[in-house]
Amino acid sequence: QQQVKQSPQSLIVQKGGISIINCAYENTAFDYFPWYQQFPGKGPALLIAIRPDVSEKKEGRFTISFNKSAKQFSLHIMDSQPGDSATYFCAATHNTNAGKSTFGDGTTLTVKP
Amino acid sequence: DAGVIQSPRHEVTEMGQEVTLRCKPISGHDYLFWYRQTMMRGLELLIYFNNNVPIDDSGMPEDRFSAKMPNASFSTLKIQPSEPRDSAVYFCASSFVVNSPLHFGNGTRLTVT
Numbered sequence: 001q002q003q004v005k006q007s008p009q010s011l012i013v014q015k016g017g018i019s020i021i022n023c024a025y026e027n028t029a030f031d032y033f034p035w036y037q038q039f040p041g042k043g044p045a046l047l048i049a050i051r052p053d054v055s056e057k058k059e060g061r062f063t064i065s066f067n068k069s070a071k072q073f074s075l076h077i078m079d080s081q082p083g084d085s086a087t088y089f090c091a092a093t094h095n096t097n098a099g100k101s102t103f104g105d106g107t108t109l110t111v112k113p
Numbered sequence: 114d115a116g117v118i119q120s121p122r123h124e125v126t127e128m129g130q131e132v133t134l135r136c137k138p139i140s141g142h143d144y145l146f147w148y149r150q151t152m153m154r155g156l157e158l159l160i161y162f163n164n165n166v167p168i169d170d171s172g173m174p175e176d177r178f179s180a181k182m183p184n185a186s187f188s189t190l191k192i193q194p195s196e197p198r199d200s201a202v203y204f205c206a207s208s209f210v211v212n213s214p215l216h217f218g219n220g221t222r223l224t225v226t
Contacts, residue, residue, distance in 0.1 A: 032212040043117070043204050043217030044156075089156065093212050100169065101146075101215060103156040 003027050004092050006104025013111050019077040021107045023090035026071065030092040034101075035064065035075050038087045047088070048075070080111045119205050119218035127226055131193040134221045136205030137186055146215065147180055147190050148204040156204075162188065195225045 005024045013019045023033075031052055036044035050057045050064040050073065057064045063076040077084055090104040118137040126132055138145045146161040160170040165182045173180070177196070182188040192199055202222050206215040 034214060036215075036217075041219070043206070043219050044215070045217065046214040049214060095212055100158060100161065105155045 003102045004090060004104045006090050006107060008107060009105065010108045011110070013080045013109065015080065015082060015111055015113050017080050017111075019080045019084070019109055019111070020074060021088055021090070021109070022072065022074045023092075023104050024070075024072045025092050025102075027092070027094065027102075028071070029094040030102075031095060032093045033064070033066065033073050034091050034093075035062075036089045036091065036103075038089065038106075044089055077109075080109075082111045082113050085109055085111050117205055117207055117216050117218035119203075119221050121221060122219065123222050123224075125224045125226065126195055128196055129194045130225075131191065132195045132199075132223060132225075134190040134203050134205075134223070136188045136190070136218060138188070138205070138207030139216055140186065142207035142209050142216070144208045144211070145182060145188050146206045146208075147188070148206060148217075150202045150204060150220070159190070192223075195223075197225045199223060200225050 003026050007022050034049035035047045037047045038044040048059050048062045048064055050066050052068050055066050061078045066073045087106045087108050089106045091101045093101045120135045143164055147159040149157045159172045160180045161168055162182045178192055180190045202220045204217050204220045206217040208215050
C-alpha cells in the first residue's frame with residue numbers, strides 16, 4: 001500500500017512560470033514532510049521541509065503548502081528556471097517509525113527556456 | 114564536511130559474483146540508510162542503522178543482501194550472489210536525528226550482466 005501519492009509524474013513549464021507538484025498521504029502519524037531535488041547522476045538533496053504545525057513555509061522561490069485536514073501538501077516553484085529542471089520527491093516520516101521516510105514516486109520537471 | 118561518500122560510483126559485474134558497496138556517512142550523524150532506486154520501484158529503503166546497530170532490515174529483498182556497520186564512519190552493503198534484477202542505483206544516506214533531513218551520497222550504479 002503506497003502511503004504517499006505524488007502527482008504529476010512529469011511536468012513541463014515555461015521559464016518564469018509556476019511549477020506545482022502535489023502529494024497526498026494516508027498515515028496521520030506522519031509529522032515531517034521534506035521535499036528532495038535530484039539531478040541526473042546525483043543523490044536526492046533536501047530542498048525544503050515542513051512540519052504539520054504550520055500551513056505554509058517559504059524559502060526563496062520555493063514554497064510548501066500544507067493542508068492537514070486534507071492530508072495533502074504541495075511544492076510551488078515560483079519564477080521557474082531551466083536550472084530547476086530535475087526530479088522532485090516528496091517524503092513523509094514520523095517519530096514513531098524512527099525516521100523511516102516514505103517517498104513519493106517522483107515528478108520530473110522540465111523548464112523550457 | 115565532504116558529505117556522504119559512496120564507492121564505487123559504478124560497478125559492472127557478472128551474474129553470480131559478489132558485490133560490495135561502501136559508504137562513509139557524515140560525521141556525527143546517528144542514522145544511516147541504504148536505499149535502492151529503480152525506474153519501476155522508485156526509492157526503496159533496504160535497511161537502516163542507528164548508532165551502528167541495524168534497526169529495520171525489512172526492505173532487504175532476499176538473503177543474498179546483507180549490510181554491516183562496523184563503526185560510526187563506515188558501512189557496507191553486500192550482494193552475494195548478484196543477479197541481473199539487482200541492477201539499480203544504490204544510495205547511502207545519513208541523518209543527524211530522527212525526523213531530520215536525509216543527506217544522500219551520489220550513489221553506486223550497479224549493473225549485473
